[in-house]
Amino acid sequence: MIKSMVPLFIDGMQETYSKHMSQRQEKNEGESNGLEILRHSTSHIMAQAVKELYPDSKITIGPAIKDGFYYDFDRDKPFTTEDLEKIEKRMEEIIRVDIPFERIETSKNKAREIFKNEMYKIELINEIQDEKVSVYKQGDFVDLCRGPHLSSTGKVKAFKLLSVAGSYWRGDEKNKMLQRIYGTSFFTREDLEKYLNKLDEAKRRDHRKLGKDLDLFSVDEDIGSGLVNWHPKGALVRYIIENFWREEHYKNGYQIVYSPHIAKVSLWHTSGHMSFYKDNMYSPMDIEGVPYIVKPMNCPFHIKMYKSRLKSYRELPIRWAELGTVYRYERSGVLHGLLRVRGFTQDDAHIFCRLDQLNDEIERVLHFTIYMLRSFGFNEFDIYLSTMPEGYVGTISNWEKATGALKGALEKFGLKYDIDPGAGVFYGPKIDVKIKDSLERTWQCSTIQVDFNLPERFNITYIGEDNSPHQPIMIHRALLGSLERFFGCLIEHYAGAFPLWLAPVQxxxxxxxxxxxxxxxxxxxxxxxxxxxxxxxxxxxxxxxxxxxxxxxxxxxxxxxxxxxxxxxxxxxxxxxxxxxxxxxxxxxxxxxxxxxxxxxxxxxxx
RNA sequence: GCCGACGUGGCUCAGUGGUAGAGCAGUUGAUUCGUAAUCAACAGGUCAGGGGUUCAAAUCCCCUCGUCGGCUCCA
Missing domain, CATH: 3.40.50.800 (Anticodon-binding domain)
Structure with a gap:
């Protein structure tokens, strides 16, 4: 029904459409479709303006995104903020003249002729399967595009260019870096104002600002990027979180353990981390001629603990939890306040169980996860189920059982989730839960991963009823994810005004x-x-x-x-x-x- | 890592080639006051670090470090 209203708007009945929009509370397909068309069209207008002002720019792609649009250009000189102003002015003119968007279907050969000076477009055309392609034309500007678009440029009522950023052609860092201009557009000026206000509000909720204002934590360049100092008030909140976490873990049948921060490189060879996780690990340090590494994960320690004596099937499931501090190399450009750091404490646990216990265990973990998140006021989260990738280890039958267990648990609790096909880790399928920061960027916190690999690599066993050794299944899980990231999300969630039970000073x-x-x-x-x-x-x-x-x-x-x-x-x-x-x-x-x-x-x- | 922007006292920011500034916070003094800022004085900065250009650099150039925005959402 909403879809059918889009053409109405395109024909000029803006009133009907925008009134309808404002009545709706939740986003749904309808709204995003209408806005998507508007924003996609705005990106074409921007591309036209850029081509007119800077003819040496090559056009690439320019889609609508969640809160606006972008267009990537290949140009030798960087776009400055003054350039953005000029582009905005030119766009306003294009909108004022009200040029119609024309859809033209043509052959690939013709299209190659049209875009003979646009190498990126040629690359795209060559990849299209169909013999026919569509192009959209407004005035002298033509872009290869599937559409749809507004009927004319004049329909764009409110837009703003927001920022310039680098981006690799097709998101691949082996490709050339392009310049991306971000912008947004709305059906009304008021909606644009509202959005810009929302951005301001988000700035006020930013955990990095609140962390400073409320004296919760700091990151110091002399200590190192991505390494966090927890100040007394932040530490107090952490202490409350940790205590709650410990109590709940004991209540839920876990035992709490501690493990060292470093281990011999040979341990990481056994675990396989030296090959598949090498890029995220720090260099070894020499201790009496033996190389050691600071741990990026806690699992090998828990496994060694498991192996320290023979286990009986009667002891399973074993649930071992640890607030384990790990260090991982992250590229400097991706560090972000508390939300992406290099040293952090995971609320980690490993569950060793028999295959027949897997369903129950996963259900328990998932229930526990949601309970924890809700306890801290998070009621909205995105859940992803990642299934078997290429190059997996383990048997197909085990993968199916494990994936089925994860899926069954999600469905039992009526949780909405998306399947991320082939996105599982090579050692097993997983559920990830992501929560949002003040700008609605999502951050992965909880994760539940089934692992068929480590039990095999370390050859861990239990003695079954039949008096012979069997291999247990391992579940890795983190509920809050890491205390750093979780605290960052928590600060933004409450805008620094913690609920009474968490407030450092009540x-x-x-x-x-x-x-x-x-x-x-x-x-x-x-x-x-x-x-x-x-x-x-x-x-x-x-x-x-x-x-x-x-x-x-x-x-x-x-x-x-x-x-x-x-x-x-x-x-x-x-x-x-x-x-x-x-x-x-x-x-x-x-x-x-x-x-x-x-x-x-x-x-x-x-x- | 890459692209771009930025880095001036604890914080927010002014200062674009000629002796480093403001407000808040801090210290000291006065004021003893009823639901979101009492007044005054004082103190505080190798202008991120290093190198260069210049008679002269916070300001121009180079390097390093750090911070911010982005680098997935296919014409």
Whole structure:
């Protein structure tokens, strides 16, 4: 139904279309189709402007993307911000003149003639299977394109060019680097404004900014890129997360283990990491003539632990979890705040089980994963099931069983997921769960991977009922992924205003004058004895000033004490949201706080 | 890694060839105040690091380091 409205819009009935759009809450195919056509057309207009202003540029591809569009050009000189302004101006003219988009179907040979000076287009034409191809023409500008497009350039009402970036032709770093111009366009000016505001809002939620403002963590160039210092407040949040994590793991039948940070290179040869994971590992260090490597993964240690004595089938499944700190080489250009780093602590675990236990175990893990994510307020995530790739190890029958187990678990819990065919790791199929940052870029956190490879390589066994050795199956899993990345996502998710149970400082007690200092100290002691994290602000400042600071520190509760409160043995409570709850009895306040902490775990932020 | 932009006190930023600036934060003093900023004084910078051009460099050039945006979503 929505699809049928697109041509209406193209014919000029913008009203009908955009009204319809604004009523819808969730994105669906309809909306993206309409916007996609608009944005794709805008990218053609941009390409036209670029060709007119900089005729030496070669055009390549210019699709619509999630929040806008881009077009890649091959040009020797880089585009500057001034160039972008010029291009925008030219685009506005093209839009004002309202040139029709014409679709022309033609033969590949004719197309080669049209694009004889555009080598990238020729390359694309040569790869098209059909004998006929379509080109779109607006004015003198022609582009090889499947379409569809708007009826004319004048239909573009609101657009903006956003940035220039490098990108390899066809995304392959062996190819030439092109220049990509990103932009976006909307049906109305208001929608564009809204989008630009959203970008500003995202900047305010950026965990790198909040991490600095709230004094949570830092990355220092003298220490090294991608290596994180956790400051006291960030560390306190981490401590709360870790404690929750440990408790839940013990409740869920895991045992917690610890392993070293380095191991002999020979161990990594046995595990195979020296071949298939080499690019991500740091160089060996020499210890008395023997090379050691800092660990990129925890699995070989857990396997060696498993092998330290004979195991019986009665002991399985064995579930060993570790907050294991690993180091991986990441190319400097991909590092990003806490979200992609070089040293991080995984909330890792390895489950050793029999084939007949696989279904149950995977179900348990998946259930646990979702429980953990929800506990931290994440209710929206993208789930991917990756299936058998080329060059797999293990038997097809095991792959089928494992893939079936993963799929069965997803379906049992009614979780929506996408299948990523052939994207499994060579050693087994997996489920990945991704959550979004403030700019809606997705980051992989949870992962559940079945592994047929390591048990084989290390030759691990258990003694079965039949009194003979069998090979267990191994499941690698991380629920939060890494504490660094998870913390980054968490900061952005809550915009730094952590729910009460996670807030490093839960309560700030502020005095009106120094006559109340003793009373304030008494209260903070009382809170601390009740397990509540409080701080006093006894500075000789006006209460408005103290409130402003506490507000900027995003502290959930402010307790104001003046002569009136001392007199009545109460406190005046102000919530982070600005709500004044008036004078409250202290015992009652503590009771409420404890209640809120319990409810908040897995719940929604209250203020 | 590659392409581009950027790097000035703790933070946010001004300064484009001629003696390094502001606001906030900090320190000190005054003020004892009721729900988002009280006033004043003081202190703080080899302008990321190194090299070069110049009588003179934060400013121009080169190198290094770091940060940011991108490098998957096929005409």
């Amino acid at each position: 309560v700030k007690i502020m005095t009106i004058t120094d006559r109340q200092n003793d009373y304030a100290r008494k209260i903070v002691k009382y809170l601390s004895d009740s397990g509540i994290r409080g701080e006093t602000d006894l500075r000789n400042e006006k209460v408005g000033f103290k409130i402003r600071e506490a507000q900027m520190e995003k502290i959930p509760y402010m307790l104001i004490v003046g002569d009136r409160e001392v007199e009545s043995e109460t406190i005046s409570v102000r919530k982070r949201g600005g709500e004044d709850m008036g004078k409250v009895n202290i015992e009652k306040f503590i009771e409420n706080i404890k209640e809120e902490c319990t409810v908040n775990k897995g719940g929604v932020l209250n203020s």
